Amino acid sequence: MPSTYELFRIPVPPSEEDVIKYSQLRLLGLKTNPEAFGSTFEGESKNTHAQWKSRIDKEERFTIIARLVSRDSSETAREEWVGTASILTPTMWARSDADTYGVVGMWVHPEHRRKGLGKKLLEFGIEWVRTRTEGNPTATRLALEVHRGNEGAKKLYDGLAFVESRDELCEDPDRIPLFLVVK
Template structure:
């Protein structure tokens, strides 16, 4: 039986090694194929990405990509979970929304064989700690972390609420099946 201490949680180092990039692409495509409802993208779209597009996604100081890996002695373990934190600067560049000042959790996925073992919590906590370190001493509005979760995914909502996220009641998501949540990384 797997326990959460049998997993390593770590960010992908920049620039990513060829092996890390290969592992990330495999994990991302597996997630999109296994749980398409969990993502804002599709397997069909991302499986067409070039190597340069994948590298640009991962090798970006405005994107903090976190990995969960099975601990397997001296050898590299299998990657079984991921989440990324986007900076406000990256979000503004992609959306054109000059008012965006929050970080955002995206691409959260844990392989179904490894769920309910605390891995998702550790992935998000790692991201929260990264935001805390980057925003130390800044006003609360610059320390916000947002995310979207499917309205009916009670397990995910409970996870995020347990970490201190609260629902943004007056915020509508582009996808009406999702709700927005936020946390201030103090």
């Protein structure tokens, strides 16, 4: 049964099925790798369906999903959501200057790591930022935070030319602020 990975943006407005699948993926990420997030499973598991929908039903939030699509011998497709990342516009990121976008909620299921999905998620988001800022004469930054002990993620971000920010601080001392100049 051949399988392929596909990336897509959750549409705005999202379908009810997308809201459910997103909440399940997010909660799995929080439970599996709590150190990778700024929030907790305990807190987010209390969210209502309306709260989950509100989170992804925004034009200012570009939520990307990586899914594994498998086809059986009858060509019936089965899909599994295995990774996610969201890009926030400067108004939603609201941490520094007006030209800084933010990456949040980056996570890939452990069984699907080391297959290039993290890089593909970020490249997909970087391209969205480039499209939104085309013609803007000022440099646009894409910022994120990484846990100090997450060597795999630090290597991924380094490979995409993210650098440590000297002028930003994280609320959590176990996190490092990074940024990428998009153009």
